[in-house]
Amino acid sequence: MVIDERLPYAPYPAPAGTAVAAPPAPIASGGGVGPWFLARANLGVLIDLLREDGRTVIGPAVVDGAVTLAEVRSVDELPAGVGDEQVPGRYRLVQRGDRRVFDFAVGPTSPKRWTFPPVVPLNVGRRDGRAVSFEPSPIDPPRLAFLGVRACELAALGIQDRVFLGGPYTDEDYHARRRNALVVAVNCTTAASTCFCTSMGTGPEARGGYDLVLTELDEGFVIRAGSPDGADLVARMPVRGADAGQMLRAAESVGKVAAMMGDPVPTAGLHDRLLAQFDSQHWSRIAERCLSCANCTMVCPTCFCSSVTQRSDLDGDVSTSERVWDFCFTAGFAKVAGGSFRSRPRDRYRQWLTHKFATWVDQFGTFGCVGCGRCIAWCPVGIDIRAELLSIAPPLGARPEPVRPKPVAATPGFYATARIVSVRPETADVTTLTIGDVDPAFLAGEFGQFAMVAVPAFPPVPISISRFGRDTIDLTIRAAGPATAAIIGLGPRDEIGVRGPLGTSWPIERAMGHDVVIVTGGIGLAPLRPLLDGIIARRDRFETVRLFYGARTPADQLYREELRAWAARGDVEVELIVDRGTPDWTGPVGVVTHLFDQATWDGEHALAFVCGPERMMEATVETLESRGLPPDRIFVTLERHMECGIGLCGHCQTGGLFVCRDGPVFALSQLGGIFGREGM
Amino acid sequence: MATVAARPRLRVGIVKMASCDGCQLTLLDLEDELLAIAERFELVEFPEASSARSAGPYDVLLVEGAVSTPDQAADILELRRKAKLLVSVGACASYGGIQALRNWSDHDAIRAAVYAHPEYVESLNAATPVSEHVKVDAELHGCPISPDQLREVLVSVAVGRRPQIREEAVCLECKRRGTVCVMVAEGIPCLGPVTQSGCGALCPSFRRGCFGCFGPREQANATSLARTLAADGREDPDVARLFAGFTGWSGPFRAVVAAYGGPPGVIPYAVPESAEGGRDGRG
Numbered sequence: 028m029v030i031d032e033r034l035p036y037a038p039y040p041a042p043a044g045t046a047v048a049a050p051p052a053p054i055a056s057g058g059g060v061g062p063w064f065l066a067r068a069n070l071g072v073l074i075d076l077l078r079e080d081g082r083t084v085i086g087p088a089v090v091d092g093a094v095t096l097a098e099v100r101s102v103d104e105l106p107a108g109v110g111d112e113q114v115p116g117r118y119r120l121v122q123r124g125d126r127r128v129f130d131f132a133v134g135p136t137s138p139k140r141w142t143f144p145p146v147v148p149l150n151v152g153r154r155d156g157r158a159v160s161f162e163p164s165p166i167d168p169p170r171l172a173f174l175g176v177r178a179c180e181l182a183a184l185g186i187q188d189r190v191f192l193g194g195p196y197t198d199e200d201y202h203a204r205r206r207n208a209l210v211v212a213v214n215c216t217t218a219a220s221t222c223f224c225t226s227m228g229t230g231p232e233a234r235g236g237y238d239l240v241l242t243e244l245d246e247g248f249v250i251r252a253g254s255p256d257g258a259d260l261v262a263r264m265p266v267r268g269a270d271a272g273q274m275l276r277a278a279e280s281v282g283k284v285a286a287m288m289g290d291p292v293p294t295a296g297l298h299d300r301l302l303a304q305f306d307s308q309h310w311s312r313i314a315e316r317c318l319s320c321a322n323c324t325m326v327c328p329t330c331f332c333s334s335v336t337q338r339s340d341l342d343g344d345v346s347t348s349e350r351v352w353d354f355c356f357t358a359g360f361a362k363v364a365g366g367s368f369r370s371r372p373r374d375r376y377r378q379w380l381t382h383k384f385a386t387w388v389d390q391f392g393t394f395g396c397v398g399c400g401r402c403i404a405w406c407p408v409g410i411d412i413r414a415e416l417l418s419i420a421p422p423l424g425a426r427p428e429p430v431r432p433k434p435v436a437a438t439p440g441f442y443a444t445a446r447i448v449s450v451r452p453e454t455a456d457v458t459t460l461t462i463g464d465v466d467p468a469f470l471a472g473e474f475g476q477f478a479m480v481a482v483p484a485f486p487p488v489p490i491s492i493s494r495f496g497r498d499t500i501d502l503t504i505r506a507a508g509p510a511t512a513a514i515i516g517l518g519p520r521d522e523i524g525v526r527g528p529l530g531t532s533w534p535i536e537r538a539m540g541h542d543v544v545i546v547t548g549g550i551g552l553a554p555l556r557p558l559l560d561g562i563i564a565r566r567d568r569f570e571t572v573r574l575f576y577g578a579r580t581p582a583d584q585l586y587r588e589e590l591r592a593w594a595a596r597g598d599v600e601v602e603l604i605v606d607r608g609t610p611d612w613t614g615p616v617g618v619v620t621h622l623f624d625q626a627t628w629d630g631e632h633a634l635a636f637v638c639g640p641e642r643m644m645e646a647t648v649e650t651l652e653s654r655g656l657p658p659d660r661i662f663v664t665l666e667r668h669m670e671c672g673i674g675l676c677g678h679c680q681t682g683g684l685f686v687c688r689d690g691p692v693f694a695l696s697q698l699g700g701i702f703g704r705e706g707m
Numbered sequence: 708m709a710t711v712a713a714r715p716r717l718r719v720g721i722v723k724m725a726s727c728d729g730c731q732l733t734l735l736d737l738e739d740e741l742l743a744i745a746e747r748f749e750l751v752e753f754p755e756a757s758s759a760r761s762a763g764p765y766d767v768l769l770v771e772g773a774v775s776t777p778d779q780a781a782d783i784l785e786l787r788r789k790a791k792l793l794v795s796v797g798a799c800a801s802y803g804g805i806q807a808l809r810n811w812s813d814h815d816a817i818r819a820a821v822y823a824h825p826e827y828v829e830s831l832n833a834a835t836p837v838s839e840h841v842k843v844d845a846e847l848h849g850c851p852i853s854p855d856q857l858r859e860v861l862v863s864v865a866v867g868r869r870p871q872i873r874e875e876a877v878c879l880e881c882k883r884r885g886t887v888c889v890m891v892a893e894g895i896p897c898l899g900p901v902t903q904s905g906c907g908a909l910c911p912s913f914r915r916g917c918f919g920c921f922g923p924r925e926q927a928n929a930t931s932l933a934r935t936l937a938a939d940g941r942e943d944p945d946v947a948r949l950f951a952g953f954t955g956w957s958g959p960f961r962a963v964v965a966a967y968g969g970p971p972g973v974i975p976y977a978v979p980e981s982a983e984g985g986r987d988g989r990g
């Protein structure tokens with residue numbers, strides 16, 4: 028499943044009998060049609076009307092150093108002239124000195140506290156001899172009016188509506204609270220540094236799920252109604268029609284906020300990108316910082332988890348059950364009799380983040396995040412999910428931060444020994460060695476990485492790892508000189524020295540959810556074989572997969588049996604071409620680009636992985652670009668003289684890069700003018 | 708209620724080691740239910756309420772205080788033999804308490820500095836939790852303990868189930884009660900994220916940082932919290948002092964204290980200790 032577009036946050040699904048209505052449309056009221064203008068001095072009338080209607084008004088108020096939500100009895104309790112500064116792990120109030128009452132970004136409390144309270148009585152259980160009974164606690168919530176609900180919070184209410192009311196089962200307590208609540212929204216005219224509703228497609232402008240919506244101007248408020256209840260309220264308020272200037276200024280102030288936020292969390296493909304990262308080492312790195320204190324989940328306006336607790340009398344005959352806020356970060360949350368399924372903090376963080384941005388989509392059709400940024404500001408150690416998402420599941424076009432297992436014997440002088448298990452000739456001059464007794468770091472290597480291989484008396488040579496087996500790796504080696512000839516002259520049980528795995532890898536995770544094009548020539552297929560293995564192992568994560576492979580003659584093709592097996596699968600398109608045919612060759616003859624320069628597919632949704640002689644790659648890149656692939660989605664390898672393999676010896680420096688350390692796999696966009704330039 | 712008479716009263720004893728008695732007084736905080744508790748439990752030893760002493764045995768023995776003297780070290784072995792269930796009660800019994808601060812210093816030097824005749828003072832080099840001496844069946848945390856949790860342990864023993872005590876950070880209690888985070892909103896250092904709940908988030912509700920009296924919660928990432936506090940511009944001794952409180956001798960907090968140079972005011976041993984956080988220092 029690919030979530031390529033921002034998901035619409037449907038307003039409250041409005042179960043029968045609810046007061047909350049569908050998307051806003053201009054609603055005629057009293058003497059006309061909105062939008063209306065309410066003078067600042069008359070805002071108190073709105074609060075008074077809501078209270079006259081028997082509602083408890085929940086609105087913004089300064090409590091203990093933050094603009095939080097509390098019962099508001101009069102307009103004087105609103106945070107006039109108060110703003111805020113929010114960065115990861117830090118929130119501070121700012122006194123502006125003006126009279127504006129909604130010019131702040133969301134604080135730690137959201138309407139969730141009233142629609143899904145932290146503690147709700149469930150029942151009283153009784154035992155009398157052998158008989159037991161459970162008496163449900165009455166559900167009799169107050170009639171509420173929320174004042175100052177932001178667009179992100181409206182979206183969050185919509186999300187919790189789906190969770191609690193979307194069926195097949197519904198939460199009656201939530202339903203009762205929600206049904207009775209009236210919502211006065213406010214469009215945001217400011218944003219904190221932690222805000223990212225623009226990325227999540229939820230704000231800063233309220234687009235539904237409210238009864239009234241206000242936009243604050245210096246002199247008052249532009250008001251629109253979103254429901255008959257809202258229109259009814261307006262009819263009782265001292266409003267007049269908003270003039271064109273007021274409407275323009277209102278629109279501009281909200282538009283300015285959207286521009287301020289930008290798009291810090293690109294959501295295209297996020298679902299698949301994130302789910303591809305279950306085994307990422309990044310979870311452990313986050314866990315070094317994460318306190319698993321659950322603050323992020325508690326301030327989150329969509330997190331909906333809870334536990335049931337009992338308190339019994341001294342004899343265990345009467346017990347009261349309560350539903351309390353509980354979250355996936357606590358120890359007991361995933362515990363069964365034998366222990367916890369998520370005992371490690373890294374497991375809990377992964378559970379939370381993948382739920383918010385991926386599995387929530389599968390369950391409820393939207394992200395579980397509305398971009399309010401509360402989890403960023405209120406994290407005691409300032410973990411910023413926007414940054415974590417970018418690191419762990421980088422969007423197309425971004426350079427992923429390489430995460431590499433620590434190589435074995437990283438110092439140039441030291442080699443670990445490994446043993447040749449088997450030797451398999453591929454062509455007249457190419458042989459594949461299967462190597463056992465290797466350090467586990469090799470087995471955890473990534474597709475496209477290489478090893479420095481040495482035998483005494485010969486210079487070490489960089490060799491791509493052509494397969495990661497269960498406890499072996501393959502090295503496919505062409506006899507290009509004395510050292511390589513010496514290595515492939517060895518037999519089973521002979522030992523060799525190895526350092527690695529080294530270098531960058533094919534970014535397979537970025538290809539998930541996309542078409543894959545692999546173009547290669549000659550021995551260039553060797554470093555791509557693990558990529559193909561990886562793709563085939565999780566074939567359903569990728570769209571179409573095409574392999575274009577050119578060789579000098581049919582006898583120069585590597586892995587001929589595997590090429591046939593891949594083609595026979597039916598879900599990998601394998602096209603072969605040779606420079607010079609032989610009498611029994613029935614396939615095409617020519618250069619590899621001939622295989623696809625006439626093809627009908629386009630590269631709009633594709634990633635390309637290219638490996639071969641530089642001239643061949645140049646021609647390939649040109650053809651790929653003409654098919655619509657941008658340079659940040661074409662990955663190539665460079666071959667240079669390498670000695671140390673870790674960016675210390677200087678041999679492989681090319682432009683600003685060390686090919687061994689910064690490559691050998693590069694996005695074409697990284698190479699700029701280096702690629703294909705003679706004499707580099 | 709009809710079943711009360713049918714159940715034999717459980718013999719409950721409260722004994723103290725090195726402690727202030729605040730934890731056993733917590734039992735008296737269960738005012739509304741004291742009589743009902745007395746109907747169901749026979750309090751055979753309760754020093755703060757009665758001078759009567761018991762020779763055991765005990766169905767439930769609540770042990771308050773750290774093991775701090777040679778006599779206490781001997782007594783606790785004997786008490787364990789007499790108790791079916793032994794529950795360590797409070798920060799001292801469970802973690803060594805505030806008196807464990809002396810474990811970082813040269814004990815003889817402290818005695819010599821404080822007492823005119825240090826030879827009259829018989830105390831061990833270190834104040835240690837009961838669990839370092841005998842098997843403990845359950846621990847109640849806090850300075851003092853929560854009366855509710857004490858009640859829950861007694862009820863669970865009487866009813867025959869597991870005590871329902873949540874494993875979670877103090878933060879959950881803060882957020883449930885609606886307290887604005889003192890650390891994020893005011894920059895007040897707070898151990899809440901790494902401390903076991905149970906107090907009802909009392910200190911933050913008065914705009915004070917949590918000082919960790921309930922001890923480290925499971926998987927407490929004290930290192931990360933310390934790193935954040937230090938990155939916020941605090942000096943190492945201030946970070947160490949924060950963690951070197953009522954439960955500073957607990958593993959996770961002790962590691963932070965050691966990493967940030969030990970608690971302030973330590974009188975070091977003449978022979979340098981390893982950097983790994985002192986020694987367990989019994990005897």
